[in-house]
Amino acid sequence: MQFSKSNFSEWFTDVLSEAGIMDIRYPVKGMPVYMPWGFAILRKIFSYLEGQLEDAGHEQALFPLLLTDNLLAKESHMLEGFSPEVFWVDAEDDGRKLAIRPTSETIMYTMYSLWVQSYKDLPLRIHQTVTCYRQETKATRPLIRGREFYWNEAHTVHATREDAEKQIAAGVDIYSKVYNMLGISFLPFVRPEFDKFPGAEYSIAFDTLLPDGKSLQIATVHYLGTNFSKPYAILYKNEKNERVPAYQTCYGISMRALAAVVAVHGDDSGLVLPSKSAPIQIIIIPFTKSPEIGEIEFKLKSFGYRCRVDDSGRRAGDKFYHWEAKGVPMRIEVGERELKGNSVKIAMRNGEKQVVKISELDKIGSLFEKYDKSLGEAHADFIEKNTYSAGSLSEIKKGGFVKFGWCGDDECAGKVKEQGVEIRGEIYGKKPVKLKCIACGKDGKEVYAVHPY
Structure with missing residues (x-):
């Protein structure tokens, strides 16, 4: 789905x-x-x-x-x-x-x-x-x-x-x-x-x-x-x-x-889980009944990964969709062709793919680090793109973090709320920035407002 x-x-x-x-x-x-x-x-x-x-x-x-x-x-x-x-x-x-x-x-x-x-x-x-x-x-x-x-x-x-x-x-x-x-x-x-x-x-x-x-x-x-x-x-x-x-x-x-x-x-295919929060970090999809599948699973578990083999009777495509929807960070595909080359195919939940030698599976930690970093960077970028300053009440938009001056008066906070956002306050640990109040023009400090749940 x-x-x-x-x-x-x-x-x-x-x-x-x-x-x-x-x-x-x-x-x-x-x-x-x-x-x-x-x-x-x-x-x-x-x-x-x-x-x-x-x-x-x-x-x-x-x-x-x-x-x-x-x-x-x-x-x-x-x-x-x-x-x-x-x-x-x-x-x-x-x-x-x-x-x-x-x-x-x-x-x-x-x-x-x-x-x-x-x-x-x-x-x-x-x-x-x-x-x-x-x-x-x-x-x-x-x-x-x-x-x-x-x-x-x-x-x-x-x-x-x-x-x-x-x-x-x-x-x-x-x-x-x-x-x-x-x-x-x-x-x-x-x-x-x-x-x-x-x-x-x-x-x-x-x-x-x-x-x-x-x-x-x-x-x-x-x-x-x-x-x-x-x-x-x-x-x-x-x-x-x-x-x-x-x-x-x-x-x-x-x-x-x-x-x-x-x-x-998450995306249009379902969940996308950070690796440390995933109940299963690696799902193995076998295209062969070779005993080497179990050996690969054992090896991955010995490295400390939460790993499972999907040996159910479902079609490969159905297995892919199922585990993508659940957000499993890494999928490993193993067939006869891969085993002949002593390798496996790896697909990360964010779309990254590569072939890795079975003898080098102990190095896949770097793939998880790169994957987790990409998730964090994507959201940090989203926050940055959706943070803006407003110089007047009319410039306030619903959505994102909006910065402006506020004098601390409840009545002025009420005028801000009429625009569909609520004042959340100053950033903890940051030196206050002096600004004129967006509602009354008096001396104030920089605060942030949001459209909350």
Whole structure:
């Protein structure tokens, strides 16, 4: 089956189904089923993320799904926006109503208050990969917006603001590595005050562009300061034996990472997977029953590649289409002619083809490196071509990243929104650029706006 990416919305839905990513026919709104191939890709992405977190000193834990209403209400203004979206359980715990977590701060920080007692307990860095649940009121869309979302969240505790802000930089670096691995370009924005997480002193969000020019938020990093440690009594005894509130950060990546991979790299034949995220990196299509096929498979697996032989009864063309739709990065074709020449034919998912000697299969790592680099460069080029400056409201177009001056006033932000885009903020780590406000002409700073999902 061929897919036309010219109609991106329809293409995205079709590819999720035909490539075995998700089945949206489950009869509960916003809760599609992850099919084996899709979940395997997701787990490859998250395993890489979890490895990066643990290399950076985080430990993995698992916290409960349920919380009582009094815990949820403890600092409701910190979780503003979540309350109307909470799913409630038709059961009680010692007379308290039970809710399903819409987010995990309340659950985790209740325990952090018990675990953190002394400066010797810090820093504390914990992450978990779980599902959260919200009664999403906007239109749901598989992998982009749902009532159930799969994500990894990290929550850290520190003795000083300086240490916590170093952790913010580390979190941004970890997420940058994940998206670099996936060949996804993005811009990290410091969100304006009106758009930050309510419990944060400031929020950083990663935004990327999809083929239709709309922006997708694919990660968030929040500096919480003492906004949660004070009400949740996450206090520690310092070296002067004083009990003082700790400083906190939190950050998360969801299933939208998979949405970005599907949307950004896919083509009219289906998925195009970065090599490290592919459940099967190499598919072998045999045109002979020679035992050498098994030997080639064994050799590739011994080099550490995820490899499979498609010895099904399907026609060769059907096999090609099937594995192309699933996005397998490398196809190896082996027939009697190739074996006589002690070689194989290699076709990369991006169209690159060549013949390689069987004795040199240990060198195909360079082909994967070149392939992954090409995916990343293509999206970086797309981002560059779709980033522009606007000197007036009339110059703002829907789609892409648009740069202009903003004075910081909410009313001016509203005028920008009337043009069909929303202000996302300044780029994290970049020196502010002074510009006149696009709406009122007063002094301001350069910000970016997008047409969001």
